[in-house]
Amino acid sequence: MAVLGAVGGLLAALGLLAFGLYCCYVRYIHAKYDHIPGAPRESFIFGHLPILWRMLRKQEFMHDLFLQWAEKYGPVVRLNAFHRVSLMIVSPEGVKEFLMSPQYSKDPLVYGRVFSIFGERFVGNGLVTVCNHEHWHRQRKIMDPAFNRNYLIGLMETFNEKAEELMTKLEEKADGKTEFSMLTMMSRVTMDIIAKVAFGLELNALSDDQMPLPRAVTVALEGVTKTRIPFIRYMPWKQKLIKEVKESVRLLRRVGKECLDQRREDIRNGKEVTLDILTQILKGDALEETRDDENILDNFVTFFVAGHETTANQLSFTVMALGQHPEILERLQAEVDDVLGAKRDIDYEDLGKLTYLSQVLKESLRLYPPVLGTVRWLEKEHVINGVRIPGNTMLVLSTYIMGRMERYFKAPLTFNPDRFSKDAPKPYYCYFPFSLGPRSCIGQVFAQMEAKVVMAKLLQRFEFQLVPGQSFKLVDAGTIRPLDGVMCKLKPRSCAGSCQA
Template sequence: MEVLEAIWGLLAVALLAFGLYCCYVKYVHLKYDYIPGAPRASFFFGHLPYFWRKLKNKEVAHDLFIQWAEEHGPILRINYLHKISVVILSPEGVKEYLMLPQYPKDPDIYSMFFNIFGVRFFGNGLISDPNHERWRKQRRIMDPAFSRTYLSGLMGIFNEKAEELMKVLEEKADGETEVDVMSLLRRVTLDIIAKVAFGLELNTLHDYQTPFPRAVDLIAEGMTKIRIPFFQYIPWNRKKVKEIQDSLRLLRRTGEECFERRRKAMLNDEETPLDILTQILKSEAQEGGCDYDSMLDNFVTFFFAGHETTANLLSFTIMELGRQPEIVAKLQAEVDEFVGVRRDINYEDLGSLQYLSQVLKESLRLYPPAPGTVRWTGTENVIEGVKIPANTALNFNTYVMGRMERFFKDPLIFNPDRFGKDQPKPYYCYFPFALGPRSCIGQIFAQMEAKVIMAKLLQRFEFQLVPPQRFKVLESGTLRPFDPVVCRLNLRNPLGF
């Protein structure tokens, strides 16, 4: 009898808690329901079922925002459980919330990447740290190493690693061999960030089965798995979870060894590589030191984000150029004019390749690997005539704004002329590297790297996509081509090299 009474008591408490939670969810709904938005698919899950359906069908969930913006306007309410976020697809809102420092990153969203399955991942690095003062100190230490002036002195490494890729491609350039270009780009960008940033020779272009690149791939998989509820607690997932945890530990252990070796060399006045790590450690000493865990967080951040997004940008660009022969012809003419048959591309050459810059910008408009960012507002505001309450998560999406007719004419057409010198600038509706004080620190690095690789590829090869190639986007943490970008290659001018 006492057991039954205890069970009924627990059930009553659970029902009361459930009822109170329902009331709280309803209270939150009433607080935000005046903001336009699509009808909720579920009282509890709000709009989440729409996104789940998209992801299940391997479609881009962000496309929902384009449809909803056309129906409900540029300010959209998104419900999920007891939480609300507001999607802002307005240049006025982008300017207000991204350009000013008083709006931090949303701590709830970015805390998801503090760790993966209990092992520290991005931690409090530059991408994920919501604390503005702590972030600002890190950024002050890192900024000199990512300046255009400093990176221009590293062009030799960009050329060296890109040239290794060209040699691999030349061996396959017989017009018949099918080459998985996207896979090779992921390898070479990993080699480049390792050498340019930390003086490490990974050699993944020639051997991708070594532990480090394998670890990077597993971590990328982990970023998608953490979005699956209770994934780590399901017994048959334990092996995968352990592999991902071990991979995270390997990256951090490599970072510790790298920092210690370099610090020791600098203390002993030994010759050190002129790379990003050397500059960071010099800046750290001048700024009075930085939290060691945060330094390791940034090591992991640079490795992961520093190769994935650039590889995806290059893959999307080659995918699109595969159906744009007129654009390819213009690009090759530009490269022939300013680079000719020289193997090394100079920093000054990058500024001359204006049409290549336009092509890469247009690729980032249609296919931004990092589609958006999230901010948190502690104050009430009004954007596009809609009141934005205080203590609200705000979503900004360059993928969506880049595909809206409101901002770009014929948005689904690949047209690099949009970014010509005489064209109006797309203010506050185009931000593939974010905007304002928390814009991506690696954007100059990525643009230089992409230009060097693309210029060499256009200089050396003709390429044709191997069908079937679906020109679709896959959402997997970052945005990447749905299909592997597989090409057949021919040398353009074998006598010139």
């Protein structure tokens, strides 16, 4: 017993020593950053984390708190968590410096969190998450042909076809009484579109409410957000969720594997295949010295998830904003009637004429960007806006925060599409919903073409009304979504475009 007591005492002493040394290390790190403004830390060890954990438990949108801090402490704002200090950069100079140059890589720690979820490989080293610049550049060059202008113009037929299927489904609900989630409907149509144009899949998510893939994406992204909770993997009451997340990730990758195997077989058998994303992924695989199916699947999951989730959210937020601003809706429908009349098939040339719709979609992205922003890793000390930033620091750049700051946008919380008219001053380096620079989103033109077709048809056919009593709150679910799902009621438009035909 005496020996056990002595061992226990020794271990306790070693534990206290280790904790003491860790505290000294934390203090050393603090000293490197204490010259940078930031909100008061709630805890020496946990820094600002207790504030954020409370907000997570209450389902509060923490980025609005970051916005308050940016307004008060910017242009560089300190965020403490344990021995790590991150910095929010909320100045156009900082955004230009850190996003326009390839020398600042993405932060491996942050993007490593979506490499796998609870031990299941999720997006791995796909085009969005890969941090090594050479590896990224090689992948991007391979993918570029699937997003060139001529190929995208050829997708208009599919955009029209799937958007028409959505209109048919909405007609069934357009009695002025039926309440439904616009987010759900938009998620299904954008999933059908990305599945067909990117991977040659006919999912029919619009027709089949029980399709497992839409739920798998939702659950997987929920898993991404839940990984922020400390020790969640060891909480017994969270095991059901963790199991569902892992099963959802496995399903997404299994579907990807089946697509890849089928396409390889078609190529081997000499069948004609389209120059879609899947073909480009396989071309890239052929250029590599060794075949790596896991890396190929990384890009499948990346494009499948990002290619529908973000556009569905943007469309839903746009409907939400228009439902709150009838004068903007009326002006927008007048433009759609003028450009399209009663046309059912929208041409590529029509998209360029829908200028006010472009402004509305951009303003929706300013206030409600589905992707909040991005992060970069600063290896060497740097000075921005007169603030000295130590090396080996994570930098957070948020289009959500900068898009809502008074110093960059007058009356920033007002939905005003005229901010993006051709005569308005351009918001340089404070508006970047698709990021900026070499790592900007490869699919942004694709996404906005798709969004225009779907919105134009919706505006052409229906009058919509938001169901009263919604909170209009935002939720961070891996992407930014409307918490209530944008509950709507529809009625057919009396002229449905024909009055201008």
